Amino acid sequence: MLPKVLLLFLSLFLTPQLRVQGPMIAFKSESPAHEDVVYGPEPQPLERKLLAEETKPTMPTGRQVGKLPEASRILNTILSNYDHKLRPGIGEKPAVVTVEFSVNSLGPLSILDMEYNMDIIFYQTWYDERLRYNDTFETLVLNGNVVSQLWIPDTFFKNSKRTQEHAITMSNQMVRVHKDGKVLCTIRMTIDAGCSLHMVIFPMDSHSWPLSFSSFSYHESELLYKWEDFQLEINEKNSWKLFQFDFTGVSNRTEIISTPAGDFMVMTFFFNVSRRFGFVAVQNYVPSSVTTMLSWVSFWIKKESAPARTSLGITSVLIMTTLGTFSRKNFPRVSYGTVLDFYIAICFVFCFCALMEFAVLNFLTYSQMKAHASLKLHHPCIDSRAYARTCARARACARAHTLQEVFVCEIVTSDGSDGEEHPSCSAQRSPSPGSPEGPPSLYSRLSCCAWCKGLKKYFCMVPDCEGSTWQNGCLCIHIYPLDNYSQILFPVTFLIFNVLYWLVCLNL
Structure with missing residues (x-):
């Protein structure tokens, strides 16, 4: 009886297990038909498992977990x-702020607006006893979000026209608090600062670009600035855009300025630069000199070619006028002239004188030709006696000219009743410089020369004037070789001017 009961209980116990395993066995039997179907997470390769295990964050130790609450506690304590x-130190002593600069980029300079651009990192250091703490942390570094919770000097730049604080990707501002209360505030900014340029010796000029800063509300009894051995970090390898200038160094100055609000300490440091001469030489000096020398070509052109010489002279004058205007195009509207303006003005005078030289030569030549034409016009109208007398005088004039005698032509009236005027030539030998006696001088009889009537006391500008160069206070100038004089006079004068000009300018 007992064995039957045990068999019954055993069958009751095994029956539920067979019911559960039956479908599973059926499922397993059908699985070969669906081998690509996978339920649950995919099996990962061994390499991916190792990489995932390496990138899993490790649990910090107890010491590392305790640093963050400790820093937060210190910050909350000092700011509470x-x-x-x-x-800091209000009512007791003035706050002393030490400043330092790091220049990322300098320039360019706008001469027309008299301002320059610079990108700097501005450092300010001071002591605030309220921020002291006693802990293992030597320094607390705070970003720009916490800077507004601390006292910061209200420094502003006096000669800045536009100032931009960088805020990409976060505000480029940082505060570092030391355990002894020392605070370092750093900010990056771009400044467009104004500078007064004195351009008298342009383009051989040197300038000092200033950057002045001061406190806006604290006068000297409350806040003082100082240099730490005048530290100024300059990174010339960065994107400096000086272009026409060379950087020569820095200097600084400290002064007290009195205002209606009180006496304020103003700190100024200067960027010293000198101008590079190459750009201005190519743009101004070379074209001016070449144009001036081009105007001298007319001295080698025949005086009969009036259109060619006139067009060349006028073109040279117009080019110099354009160069003078172009040199002032990107120049501030100052009331004084520069050495470059003086050079261009002298070149303009040379071109104008070259044009006037041809005008004078053409006028004198034309006047002489007109006088000869009038003589030929009156020649057929005289009678036989007057004609013979005129021919005799003409032969005497020719003989006197052959013997290198000085002669002058006068207009005389014939003996006839027609009252017409006919030429009369009288020959006189030029007196030697040492002979006290002799016929009257030619130069006292130049009243008939219309072009030298006003200058007869000083100049004798007749075509065939011969003899001593200076006689009776008159300087003898030949007309026909005037171009020969100019071919030598103009280049030599321009060369002397350039030597004196560059000696003076380079020693300024």
Whole structure:
């Protein structure tokens, strides 16, 4: 009886297991038909498992977990009773702020607007006893979001026209608080600063671009600035855009300025630069000199070619006028002239004188030709006696000219009743410089020369004037070789001017 009961209980126990395993066995039997179907997570390769295990964040130790709450506790402690609206040491002593600059880029300079651009990192250091703490942390570095909770000097730049604080990707501002209360504030900014340029010796000029800063509300009894051995970091390998200038160094100055609000300490440092001469030489000096020398070509052109010489002279004058205007195009509207303006003005005078030389030569030549034409016009109208007398005088004039005698032509009236005027030539030998006696001088009888009537006391500008160069206070100038004089006089004068000009300018 007992064995039957045990068999019954055993069958009851095994029956539920067979019911559960039956479908599973059926499922397994059908699985070969669906080998690509996978339920659950895919099996990962061994390499991916190792990489995933390496990138899993490790649990920090107890010491590392305790640093963050400790830093937060220190920051909350020093800021709990901190009033950022009041400066450190108020009512006791002035706050001393040490400044330092790091220049990322300098330039370009706008001469027309008299301003320059610069990208700097501005460092300010001071002591605030309210921020002291005693802990293992030597320094707390705070970003721009916390800077507004601390007292910061209200420094502003006096000669800045536009100032931009960088805020990409976060505000480029940082505060570093040391355990002894020392605070370092760093900010990056771009400044367009104005500078007064004195351009008298342009383009051989040197300038000092200033950057002045001061406190806006704290006068000298409350806030003082100082240089730390005048530290100024300059990174010339960065994107400096000086272009026409060479950087020569820096200098600084400290002064007290009195205003209706009080006496304020103003700190100024200067970027010293000198101009590069190459750009201005190519743009101004070379074209001016070449144009001036081009105007001298007319001295080698025949005086009968009036159109060619006139067009060349006028073109040279117009080119110099254009160069003078172009040199002032990108120049501030100052009331004084520069050495470049003086050079261009002298070149303009040379071109104008070359044009006037041909005008004088053409006028004198034309006047002489007109006088000869009038003589030929009156010649057929005289009678036989007057004609013979005129021929005799003409032969005497020719003989006197052959013997290198000085002669002058006068208009005389014939003996006839027609009252017409006919030429009369009288020959006189030029007196030697040492002979006290002799016939009257030619130069006292030049009243008939219309073109030298006003200058007869000083100049004798007749075509065939011969004899001594200076006689009776008159300088003898030949007309026909005037171009020969100019071919030598103009280049030599321009050469002397250039030597004196560059000696003076380079020694300024």
